[in-house]
Amino acid sequence: MEKYRQALMQNIQKQLADWMNQSKKVSQQEIYRFLHSIQGTAATIGLEEIYRISSRVMEELDEDNEQAWEIDQVQHLLHELIITCYRNIQEKVLFEPSPVVTSNTNIPEILLIDDDLTLLMFLKEELEKQGWHVFATADPEKAISIFYDYQPDCVIVDLYLKEKTGLGVLSILNHKLNKQFIPQIMISVNNSKEVRMKSYELGADDFIAKPFDMSEFIIRVKRQLERKALVDRLVLIDELSGVYSRKHLKDSFERLCNESYRNETSFCLAILDLDHFKDINDQYGHLVGDEVIKEFASYLNKFSRKNDTVFRYGGEEFVLLIPNTQVDHAENILERLLEGFSSKEFTEDHKTFNVTFSAGVVEINDANIELEYWVKTADAALYNAKQSGRNQIKRWDRKLRKTPKRVIKAAIVDDDPIIRSIMLEVLKKITEEGSITIEASPFKSGNELFEKEWHKTESSGLIILDGVMPDIDGIEVLKRIRAMEHQDRFTVLMLTARKSEKDISQALQLGADDYVAKPFNIHVIEDRIKRLIRKLK
Template sequence: MDKTAYIRQLAQRVEQFFGSWEKSELDAQELYRFFHNLKGTAGTLGLSALEQSAARGEAAIGEESRRMVPSTEWEPLVEEARKQALAALGADGCKPDHERVATEPEEREADLPDEAAGRVLIIDDDIELVTYLKDVLEREAFSVSIALTARRGLKLFYDGKPELILLDLLLPDRSGMELLVKIMDKARQDHIPVIVISAHLSKENRLAAYRSGAMDTIEKPVDPELLIALLQNRFAMKRDWERSIITDELTGACNRKHFNRVVQQLIATYQRTQRGFALVLLDLDHFKNVNDTYGHLAGDDVLRRFAATVLGAIRGEDILCRYGGEEFALLLPDNDTQQAVAVVERIRQAFANVSFVDPHGGSFRTTFTAGVTMVHDGNDQSEQLIGEADQALYAGKRAGRNRTMLYDLQQMASEEGKPLQLIFVDDDPVIRELMLQQFAGWHPPGWARQADTQSYSSGTAFLESGWYSEGGKYIMLLDGALPDVDGTDILQRLRSGYPEQNVLIVMLTSRNKQSDILQALQMGADDYIVKPFDHHELRLRIERLARRLNG
């Protein structure tokens, strides 16, 4: 890289300082900062004679000095630096460019494309050094912002969203160490590495920087090649951190924590700019049966391949998150209703064709159900938006699963008005009476009305009762050992003749055998309870199923 332009700027800077100072006393701190910055820039540009001259001036003034320095003391020091700066340019470059316009700190902020290697904020008042480093780093595709004061650095830190900070310890308006302490809590929270850069990195300064949270320290003069390698290393480390923090380890999708953060950001963007997005909740159908029938390793494979299918079908700006268990959330920025449904339908059809290996030698397929909602002025709060997608999802479950359901307020309200039906089928009169008493007047959480209860003493009485009403929602507690018709036979009839999404079945059995439980689950039972059972546990299980029916 050609350094001539930066050497000329440095010489002009020395000339301007020399010409602007009156032949009078000067503040020692101003002089010290002048020599300090000059030394670091000269060393970085490879001007060893000027670096040594600046170092002599720096040492003569002293870092801790708080006095006024007479012209008889400072003039020889500045004059020596001036001669070395002009000598670095040669005879043709000696004249200062009086038309050069000084750049204000507020005008030094870069605005590069999103594909930059990383966003770097340099907080340092040495304008020649930082403009040189800016050029060096931008040639390596970094996006660089510059702050020449602590005040400006603080503003760019909060407003500019840097991904890494280079911070000088000596600033004109505030100690760099003080600034480090002030920003460190947020820097840690946002995983922003801070690298302290200074010409005076004593052991005490390094210790203070590390103890305050700095990741690295770099001593001036700066070797550009080493700086680039260090930044590339730290950005790679930072991205590994971020991936591990936001990624679900099993599926490779983002995790619930990241979903919560991103949905809030998208809502805030919508409120500010009206940029819309779709939220989709996706739930694998009968996933519990997959685990119970084929084992948890097969279940994990289903989750991984489901996430891979979705990730392979969406855009780079779309975000898939594992919401919990077998449920996922998909955020689709800049999609309208029709586009969002089309995306989900494409995924649903692709996943329905994925074949999984049965550990027992065969294969199986599975499906998912999705609920879709769009952000608008009436639902631009995360809880309401998620609630709508959740209601649409369970409306899809009730309608038969393996489908995409768009949130419809009138339809959801109509379904909420129907009571939940609790049916007990058991030949033990004591059990029936206890259940009727326990659930008398029960108002299921989230339902508009209290549940209706019915009981039957035999399978035949139940099957001949005309219990079913189209569109109704039922939770059935079915004894597995009835005297006339076996409970498993009733279960088989229910699963073959009625919409599974509207009829949830809990098997009650005193046969504490793994084979009986497995058979019931394979035939479509949603849960089972082994007698004798705890009534509190029974109530909790029924409440969970009621929430599932209600969506």
């Protein structure tokens, strides 16, 4: 019986691939007949799941309807069938049955830096088994960039790196690590007293000598993460900016809600975002970027009203709570702040530059609505301000309900049409759940990606890239992307064969931002993508 089940699976796979590789539409009658055929066969040979899925989809279709379906509509309609079929094809398993990592962006994040690629991959896999997410890199410069982009909860660095010592990386990050209470763990084959003392002098919270026992290593990392979580709960002031941290926002918001309810007044919430902040980091360096954030926070504290409260919401974003104020007045306050701050001059390397900000503001007149709603509402107004040219204030009103979400471009480069279909569905799900729109473009090959010049897009983008393809393989595509002048615009997630250590090693050396080895769990892919697109927003 098993050979008949495998034969049916392969026939289904072939038909799905044929449809997805064609450019013309598929008639509803053709889809219905296809489902009717596999429904009967599946029930006969014991494939109950295929039978149930086919029956359920058939109920949505009319056999006599002559409607034609676009390929993306077919992919969406048959998504569950696609995943189930691939899960059952034994020689090409793509999915793990149980997720190790669920899609949760609140889990601890670790930055791991080691130029021993075999150990790097091993440690990444072992740490992620604990439910943590690991950004792994062998490149010290990329490590520093990852740190600023993602703000991990712990940094683990090897003492000996080819281009720069681990002590050098710690030295560069030291001011930032200490101010944000981010634990630092140094690992090294050199266990001398001198090296250990130097590590601690530079701020290392722990020193673990190689070789080490993995269970002990996990416990020591876990201890540092627990300490970080405790400090985060206790600290109300953001150390870099000197204003309240995001964790204090909810309590302050609820207090204002209570006051507003008692006094029958309203108050306002504004989100302020520094314009072109990434360009400042790229042109002048992250340390200058930090100084701009500190100056901005100091300016807001000094020139906002006495009872207004400033919070650092994340990165270059700040929230301003404006009590006993209607939106007209709040907008005037923000306009005054913008005019004053944009006239301030910054100097670096004898070059002078100015920085502006954009803001969205909303009037809060219902104390029963949660903070998250008002933040999203103000964020919609902020996005409208940025879309309108930046350096301005926008208030939220009902006309902005249909304001488009932030747009992120994504390329899926894989010669397997089913994988392309699955990735499209994952990106669609992320769009539906979040505050962004992902414009996804599927490509059958590396050649097609370059021929259609997707890589010439001026905006930032995500590339989901298969490691093995018939024309230009994924490694060559990655090499060409990273050789581009503005290669840092692209975040690359590699799909690799689990047993291909060489492919993973090359991907990391060439600057892949993350990788997922097959077989993978679909929740892992979703989780990785959500994390990677954070820096693209």
